[in-house]
Amino acid sequence: MSASQLQKNRRVALWLFGVCALIFIMVSVGGITRLTRSGLSIVEWRPITGVLPPLSEQAWHAEFEKYKQFPEYQKINRGMSLEDFKFIFFWEFMHRLLGRVIGLAFLLPFLYFFFRGYLRRKDSLHFLIMFILGGLQGFIGWYMVKSGLVHDPHVSHYRLATHLLAAFGLFAYILAYALGLWSRQQTDVQRDSDKSNRNTLRYIYMALTVLSVVLLFQILYGAFVAGLKAGYHFNTFPLMNGKWIPDGLVDAGTIWHNLVERPLTVQFIHRALAWTLVALALGYFLSLPVFVRNQALALRLAAMRGAQLILAGILVQFLIGISTLLLHV
Structure with missing residues (x-):
């Protein structure tokens, strides 16, 4: 393998290591969201328009009123103040925002490396799998949240497990590929060894x-x-x-x-x-x-x-x- 190709591989690997770091942060924020019982604070799934939080007091009250229509408020958090709602909203919002950030952190560098010739055609399947796993993770997250927006305001532990395992699966797949890319060599000496x-x-x-x-x-x-x-x-x-x-x-x-x-x-x-x-x-x-x-x-x-x-x-x-x-x- 030429020195130029090795350098390209390592640049791509560094990018993927960065994506893994973001996934690690997102899983950590997901844990905080779970511990602060914030996961059901946003009762809608708006992948595009939900990128911004409420920007005015009126918007905050409107968001709070939506939350009040669901069992978690009615059965567990009745009487919650707007300030308390803002606290739990913050963690769920950050968790979802990180998902969008990870999507952009993957897509934009991918397009750059693809059009600059850093990525080999035979590696396309790996990146397609990463795209699919990343997209599925967002859907699984909302599928999990929906299970708690019912008469029993607790998310399904089966869906929670699926959400967590999908995150670990995505992290492991990207990390394994990046590590292989970082150390990729195709010499006869290596094969004989x-x-x-x-x-x-x-x-x-x-x-x-x-x-x-x-x-x-x-x-x-x-x-x-x-x-x-x-x-x-x-x-x-x-x-x-x-x-x-x-x-x-x-x-x-x-x-x-x-x-x-x-x-x-x-x-x-x-x-x-x-x-x-x-x-x-x-x-x-x-x-x-x-x-x-x-x-x-x-x-x-x-x-x-x-x-x-x-x-x-x-x-x-x-x-x-x-x-x-x-x-x-």
Whole structure:
């Protein structure tokens, strides 16, 4: 690969890293929106005209009156002041605004790089998938909000989980592509090296696949915990009110009800998956030296550095989860 093409690839990768950073910020703001119970404050979906907030006191009162027509105000926030409404409106508005910003941050540089010849024709499918996933995420977000604009003013935990997983999926897809673009090389030396390290790479691939699948379910159950408000129960750790397996873990309902709709069982599964992730990450970190000991120094260092980052990230998330539980967040 020529130095010029390598430089082009890295410029495109830097742009995509920036898009990933914006998605990370948007997910974080989405979390704040959830914690401040602001997600149902905007009762309309206006992708174009909704780009501006109310700009006058009259407009604010009109927006507030719309909110008053829905069950969240009538059943939970009755008597809320206009200033309190402005607070929850702000977080939902910022969350939606970031979605529009991400759309522009993706579309405009894409057009620039496309017409300047930075993007290869065979990579078109990747960018098409990114476009589709990004557009779907906006639709899924509104689909989730609609589930709370009914007699029961709480969004569906299934739709909440779909919204979160779609965001992580978009983030992971763009990040994986950008990382591959950043390090893309097509030399015979690299291909030969890959063949000689086949067994090591196979083990790494299998281990990371298992970790990814468990992590996927952990994120799914984390969304269920949030949607069902299951984190407000059994706020002790590591035991659940003094027991590893709490009383009443399974009731007389269906298997589906117990697995995905019962707050106690959902929180228990979320905890169990957290312990499983820590064990798998630790096992991968400790076993990896055996598989890379005869490999080139560069591969050993890269593999071990990756294992360290995975273990550190999972441990940090484990501790954040514990603190969230104990603090009743």
